[in-house]
Amino acid sequence: MRLRxxxxxxxxxxxxRRGRSALTLSGIAIGVAAVVLLTAxxxxxxxxxxxxxxxxxxxxxxxxxxxxxxxxxxxxMIASVxxxxxxxxxxxxxxxxxxxxxxxxxxxxAVEAGGRSRRTMVFGAGPEVPAIWGMRPALGRFLPRDGAGxxxxxxxxxxxRELFQGGTGGGGAALGERIRIGGEPFRVIGVMAPKGQMLxxxxxDTVYIPVQRSLAMFDREGLMEIDLLYDRxxxxxxxxxxxxxxxxxxxxxxxxxxxxxxxxxxxxxxxLDVLTAIVGGLGAISLVVGGIGILTIMTIAVAERRAxxxxxxxxxxxxxxxxALFLLEAxxxxxxxxxxxxxxxAGGAWLIGALVPALPxxxxxxxxxxxxxxxxxxxxxxxxxxxxxxxxxxPVAALHxx
Numbered sequence: 001m002r003l004r005x006x007x008x009x010x011x012x013x014x015x016x017r018r019g020r021s022a023l024t025l026s027g028i029a030i031g032v033a034a035v036v037l038l039t040a041x042x043x044x045x046x047x048x049x050x051x052x053x054x055x056x057x058x059x060x061x062x063x064x065x066x067x068x069x070x071x072x073x074x075x076x077m078i079a080s081v082x083x084x085x086x087x088x089x090x091x092x093x094x095x096x097x098x099x100x101x102x103x104x105x106x107x108x109x110a111v112e113a114g115g116r117s118r119r120t121m122v123f124g125a126g127p128e129v130p131a132i133w134g135m136r137p138a139l140g141r142f143l144p145r146d147g148a149g150x151x152x153x154x155x156x157x158x159x160x161r162e163l164f165q166g167g168t169g170g171g172g173a174a175l176g177e178r179i180r181i182g183g184e185p186f187r188v189i190g191v192m193a194p195k196g197q198m199l200x201x202x203x204x205d206t207v208y209i210p211v212q213r214s215l216a217m218f219d220r221e222g223l224m225e226i227d228l229l230y231d232r233x234x235x236x237x238x239x240x241x242x243x244x245x246x247x248x249x250x251x252x253x254x255x256x257x258x259x260x261x262x263x264x265x266x267x268x269x270x271x272l273d274v275l276t277a278i279v280g281g282l283g284a285i286s287l288v289v290g291g292i293g294i295l296t297i298m299t300i301a302v303a304e305r306r307a308x309x310x311x312x313x314x315x316x317x318x319x320x321x322x323x324a325l326f327l328l329e330a331x332x333x334x335x336x337x338x339x340x341x342x343x344x345x346a347g348g349a350w351l352i353g354a355l356v357p358a359l360p361x362x363x364x365x366x367x368x369x370x371x372x373x374x375x376x377x378x379x380x381x382x383x384x385x386x387x388x389x390x391x392x393x394x395p396v397a398a399l400h401x402x
Contacts, residue, residue, distance in 0.1 A: 023293075024297040025334070026293075028287060028375050029337040031289070032338045032342055033342070039363075040363045041359070042364075058261050061239060061261070062258070063258050065257075085222055086103055091250060095242050099229045103126060104223060105223055108120070110182065122218075124210065124212075131229060137193065139190060140189050142190055143189075152188075154188070155188055156207060159207055160191045174188045175189070176189075237260070287378050301326075342372065345368075
């Protein structure tokens with residue numbers, strides 16, 4: 001038999017029993033579809049979360065009061081012997097490769113203007129916020145360098161819209177207006193450009209005031225966080241080490257926690273890698289189940305086609321060619337199942353992306369190719385025993401049965 005004859009015979013055998021072939025390849029199709037769909041969702045989640053974490057930049061370092069312990073408690077939850085101060089923030093500005101520093105205090109308070117009131121997040125911060133967090137005023141200016149203790153405020157885009165434009169996006173000018181934050185009077189000097197949300201937190205529904213005013217407003221002894229922007233060309237670990245050494249000299253002990261953006265992204269990547277491995281495991285189980293289905297069907301096919309095998313041997317087909325026929329048939333079923341699974345998985349991923357725009361699914365082609373290759377190998381492995389049994393049949397005995 002020529003190679004073309006083997007391929008034609010195999011394709012004819014698959015098409016001659018369409019119903020059985022469809023049922024046989026369905027197990028493989030489900031496994032590949034699961035891998036394609038779940039990895040597409042996983043890659044979409046990865047891209048979404050990475051975009052959320054990096055929208056403020058990737059060259060950031062955060063310092064929080066309190067030392068993170070092995071118990072897993074957040075540093076912000078542990079009372080620090082010496083809180084982070086504005087003087088600490090000023091000292092960190094002199095660390096080599098540090099370009100900007102901002103001390104942060106956050107709280108929740110009612111913001112009142114023109115008879116309207118809205119309870120929202122209040123950020124006590126400094127003038128370096130636009131540079132460090134990548135946020136820019138759309139109107140007016142941000143908190144001034146020479147107005148540390150002044151009662152001035154900068155509104156987020158949504159808060160400005162709700163207080164001065166009635167939530168409609170039209171009319172009303174916030175600049176120069178007087179508002180009350182937590183019962184204290186402030187003058188609006190700027191409105192931020194829309195920033196959107198980060199992990200469900202609306203960055204536009206906020207108000208910014210000088211950090212000195214926020215310390216008094218929320219009755220805090222120290223800063224909740226100090227954020228640093230460092231040179232993109234500098235090594236984050238080296239900068240973090242210098243920051244750590246300086247704060248230890250100032251505090252006398254390590255009673256703070258330093259987190260680099262690289263560390264956060266590394267932890268995030270580890271979590272997503274575990275999820276990807278779980279998805280791969282589920283897909284592998286489905287593929288193995290599909291392989292068992294192919295083994296069962298091919299075993300039945302050999303039993304049903306004994307006379308056909310005997311005739312092929314009588315016409316001159318060798319044992320090796322009979323072996324190749326059944327191996328190729330099993331592999332073809334698996335590959336067709338893989339192709340069907342890809343179409344199902346990719347279609348499902350596209351549908352989810354269309355129905356849930358916030359979850360941007362993305363087909364992971366490396367996993368698609370891996371799943372298709374695995375399907376072919378599983379089909380090949382599942383066809384070995386039936387193919388060996390077919391090749392071992394005695395042609396005379398097989399024809400005698402006919």
